[in-house]
Amino acid sequence: MGHSGWVAVSFFFAFIGSTLALTYWAAKRTKTAKEFYAAGRSITGFQNGLALAGDYMSAASFLGIAGLVATKGYDGLIYSVGFLVGWPICMFLIAEPLRNLGKFTFADVVAYRLHPRPIRTAAASGAILTVLIYLTAQMVGAGKLVVLLFGELHLQYLHAVIGVGILMMVYVLFGGMKATTWVQIIKAVLLIGGATILVVMILWHFNFSPSALFGQVSQEMMKPGKKSPYDRISLGLALMFGTAGLPHILMRFYTVPDAKEARKSVFYATGWIGYFYILTFTIGFGAAVIVGPDAIKSAGGTNMAAPLLARVLGGDAFFGFLSAVAFATILAVVAGLALAGASALSHDLYVGVLKRGVATEREQVLVARIGTIALGVLAVLLGIVFQNQNVAYLVGLAFAVAASANFPALLLSVIWRNYTTAGAVASTVVGLVLSIGLIILGPDVWGPVIAVAPKGQPPTPPIFPLENPAIVSIPAAFLAGIVVSLLTPDPAAQAKFEDEKLRTYAGIGAD
Amino acid sequence: MSDAPRGNLHLLEDPEFKDLAHRKNRFSLQLTGITLLLYYGFILLIAFKRDLFAAKIAGNITFGIALGIGVILACWLLTGIYVRWANEKYDAMVARLQEKAKHGS
Numbered sequence: 001m002g003h004s005g006w007v008a009v010s011f012f013f014a015f016i017g018s019t020l021a022l023t024y025w026a027a028k029r030t031k032t033a034k035e036f037y038a039a040g041r042s043i044t045g046f047q048n049g050l051a052l053a054g055d056y057m058s059a060a061s062f063l064g065i066a067g068l069v070a071t072k073g074y075d076g077l078i079y080s081v082g083f084l085v086g087w088p089i090c091m092f093l094i095a096e097p098l099r100n101l102g103k104f105t106f107a108d109v110v111a112y113r114l115h116p117r118p119i120r121t122a123a124a125s126g127a128i129l130t131v132l133i134y135l136t137a138q139m140v141g142a143g144k145l146v147v148l149l150f151g152e153l154h155l156q157y158l159h160a161v162i163g164v165g166i167l168m169m170v171y172v173l174f175g176g177m178k179a180t181t182w183v184q185i186i187k188a189v190l191l192i193g194g195a196t197i198l199v200v201m202i203l204w205h206f207n208f209s210p211s212a213l214f215g216q217v218s219q220e221m222m223k224p225g226k227k228s229p230y231d232r233i234s235l236g237l238a239l240m241f242g243t244a245g246l247p248h249i250l251m252r253f254y255t256v257p258d259a260k261e262a263r264k265s266v267f268y269a270t271g272w273i274g275y276f277y278i279l280t281f282t283i284g285f286g287a288a289v290i291v292g293p294d295a296i297k298s299a300g301g302t303n304m305a306a307p308l309l310a311r312v313l314g315g316d317a318f319f320g321f322l323s324a325v326a327f328a329t330i331l332a333v334v335a336g337l338a339l340a341g342a343s344a345l346s347h348d349l350y351v352g353v354l355k356r357g358v359a360t361e362r363e364q365v366l367v368a369r370i371g372t373i374a375l376g377v378l379a380v381l382l383g384i385v386f387q388n389q390n391v392a393y394l395v396g397l398a399f400a401v402a403a404s405a406n407f408p409a410l411l412l413s414v415i416w417r418n419y420t421t422a423g424a425v426a427s428t429v430v431g432l433v434l435s436i437g438l439i440i441l442g443p444d445v446w447g448p449v450i451a452v453a454p455k456g457q458p459p460t461p462p463i464f465p466l467e468n469p470a471i472v473s474i475p476a477a478f479l480a481g482i483v484v485s486l487l488t489p490d491p492a493a494q495a496k497f498e499d500e501k502l503r504t505y506a507g508i509g510a511d
Numbered sequence: 512m513s514d515a516p517r518g519n520l521h522l523l524e525d526p527e528f529k530d531l532a533h534r535k536n537r538f539s540l541q542l543t544g545i546t547l548l549l550y551y552g553f554i555l556l557i558a559f560k561r562d563l564f565a566a567k568i569a570g571n572i573t574f575g576i577a578l579g580i581g582v583i584l585a586c587w588l589l590t591g592i593y594v595r596w597a598n599e600k601y602d603a604m605v606a607r608l609q610e611k612a613k614h615g616s
Contacts, residue, residue: 074564077579078557085550085582088589092539092546211570222565222573229558236554260602267594274583281576498523505532506608508519 007320008327015186015328019171022182026175033364036176037104037343038254043181045261049268052252054184055336056083056243056273057191058134059141059303060395061280062329066309067302069284071293073221076284080277082236086243087270091263094244097414099253099262100503100510105340106250106406107348110413113496114421117353122428124348126405127247129432130398131341132382134246135334135375137394139164139383141303142330144391145323148304157387164334165380171335172342172372176365177255180335187332192272194325195279198306201313202286210282216289231466235396238470242399245406248333248340259507283309303391338375345371396468397439404431404473412481414504417497419481420490427481434476438469519612527611531604538596542589553582 030036043051061083068076102108107123139161146160171179206212214222224232243249253262287296287305290312296305307326311319346368351359359367386394409428412419439445441463447453451460466472502508522528556563556578564575 074575077575081550081553081579081582084586085546088546088586088593089543091590091593092543209570211572213571214573214576215571219565222575223561224557224564224575226561227558229555232554232558233551236550240550260597263594263597267590270587270590274587277583278580281579499520501532502519502522502528502608502612505535506522506528506605506612508522508609508612 007317008324009320011321011324012327015190015324016167019179019183019186022186023171023175023179026179026182030174030176030178031365032361033104033347033368035178036365036368037251037339037347039177039181041255041257042178043255043261045256045264046268047181047185048252048256048261048265050188050272051181051184051255052249052265052269053192053272053276054186054188054332055248055252056246056269057188057276057329058333058395059138059145059326059330059391061276062191062195062326063141063145063303063306064391064395065277065280066283066287066306067296067304069280070287070291070296070305070309071302072225073217073285073288074223075225077281078224078232078235079239080280082239083243084270084274084277085240087266087273089240090244090249091266091270093411094250094414095253095262095266096259097504098250098410099256099259100505100507101414101500102254103511104251104254104347105343106245106247106410107344107352110409110424111352112413113493113500114413114419114424114490116357118421118425120348120352122425123406123409124344124353126245126401126409126428126432127344127348128341129436130245130402130406131247131337131344131375132378133394133401134248134398135337135341135379136382136386136389137391137398138330138334138337139379140387140389140394141391142327142334143383143387144303145307145326145330148299148307148323158384161380161383164331165376165383167331168334168338168379169372169376172338173369177339180332180339181252181255183332183335187328188272190325191329192276194322195276195283197318198310198313198322199279199282199286201318202282202290202309205286205290205313213282213285213289217285221285221288228466230471231468234466234468234471237474238396238400238403238468241403241407241470241474243402245402245410246399247344247402247406248336250406250410251340251343252336258510334379338372338379341375342368342371345374393444400439400468400470400473401432401435403470404435404477405429406431408474408477408481412478412485416482416485417494418485418489419497420485420488420493422488423481423483423485426484427477430480431473431477434473435469438464438466438472442469443467522608522612525608525611527604528608531601531608534604535601538593542593546586546589549582549585553578 107120111119142164143157143160287309291308307323310322350367443462446462447459453460566574
């Protein structure tokens with residue numbers, strides 16, 4: 001095995017060793033549902049800010065964007081900006097009401113004054129589907145990374161995917177939210193530190209003159225690609241409103257004691273994430289200039305631009321370190337996703353729907369643990385089935401579903417007095433069905449996967465012309481929610497909206 | 512759990528509470544509007560003025576790079592402005608209401 005392999009393996013085992021020790025510590029403090037789902041609400045705003053950054057900066061952020069910028073130029077940076085702009089929206093519209101009204105999941109907020117069973121069924125379906133698509137992306141990223149790193153060790157894609165699945169289950173099963181939070185914090189520090197070192201090395205290469213670096217990038221790479229304005233706006237909508245609909249992000253707001261800490265945590269998170277995305281400008285163009293688009297493409301797709309750049313600049317040791325950081329990144333995100341999925345399964349579907357809100361602490365935590373195992377197994381299977389899909393694309397898809405199915409239902413329930421149960425279910429179902437349906441009918445799936453043209457024939461044109469469905473599915477979800485609510489007025493829910501206000505705005509009665 | 516604030520429903524009519532809800536909504540919506548303008552301005556420039564992005568503004572630093580970093584920094588600044596407002600103004604109003612809720616007055 002090469003030098004880089006050993007460095008990566010040692011860093012990697014150091015990460016796993018310390019996080020497992022942490023899990024052991026957390027396991028002794030994780031007994032009740034509140035401890036399992038929300039770390040006993042004991043996380044501070046600063047800690048949660050870092051953990052949010054850890055949960056948010058996935059394989060797509062680090063490997064995906066760097067690769068996109070290195071091969072396609074400015075188009076990649078559109079993701080860097082788009083992934084950040086969701087955070088102010090989350091702060092201004094969602095964070096405080098979410099914390100004040102809910103307990104463990106965003107479905108708590110939607111169900112607060114409406115009929116809980118239909119709402120929880122719909123909201124949990126949106127949450128679980130978002131989580132599954134996102135999980136698949138991370139699994140694929142992990143598998144690809146391991147093949148590149150440890151190919152000589154005969155470690156294969158399958159081993160990597162199974163390994164990630166098992167580790168994720170251990171963190172979540174035993175350590176619950178407490179362990180998951182600290183895994184996120186460690187990973188965020190590693191990722192931000194690693195990316196900073198990489199940027200310093202890139203700038204060093206150009207005598208600390210960013211101008212010298214950007215001077216070597218071609219004019220064409222500095223321009224956005226030619227795409228239809230509708231495609232641009234649609235992706236923009238998905239990225240902006242997806243953040244405030246991601247179940248694993250929303251769930252983190254319940255780990256802090258109150259709305260004030262929730263608000264602070266968004267400020268810290270936005271700072272860390274923004275800083276990281278500003279670094280991607282240099283990392284991406286640095287990889288384009290120093291490694292070159294062709295060398296990146298020949299090394300197994302576009303996802304490996306950042307590690308390859310690290311190899312050129314810092315040798316095998318730095319390559320190994322950065323690869324281990326990328327792997328830790330994926331592992332942490334996967335743990336956060338699994339916990340969010342398990343909470344939707346247990347808290348929303350099992351307790352809320354099946355048991356009508358009545359279940360013992362033991363039972364809740366047990367079902368959440370069973371849910372974690374089920375999600376882990378499913379994630380491994382999905383990672384194997386979809387191993388040839390592009391990571392950034394899959395994450396974009398998850399954002400589209402989150403923005404269409406989860407965000408409209410959540411926002412309307414917080415701000416609109418006349419929202420009803422039927423309206424909330426309608427907006428979730430319309431958002432979910434349209435976002436997934438239009439992706440299937442769109443140019444990435446219809447022609448290449450479903451209606452494959454016979455050899456020699458021109459490819460089948462897509463039925464829906466845009467890559468991202470958000471421009472249709474988000475307005476449609478809002479419209480469905482509003483129209484159906486107006487058709488099914490619910491005076492009881494309207495009256496409860498008034499009670500709810502004291503809790504939404506002043507936190508009076510908040511859990 | 513939806514019964515928690517029930518004993519304090521009279522607070523809904525309290526002018527202080529109405530003022531608080533009104534101010535919070537107004538400020539949140541203003542900041543949301545600014546964020547939307549910033550970002551969709553950026554997206555529309557991408558869609559319709561792509562050549563502008565390669566224009567050099569300082570050495571080899573292009574308009575596109577400066578704009579991208581500018582939008583990210585502006586978003587962070589906006590969250591900072593909100594936190595500052597909430598810490599200074601909003602929390603004080605919330606604290607007064609919570610005090611009233613406790614004393615049932």
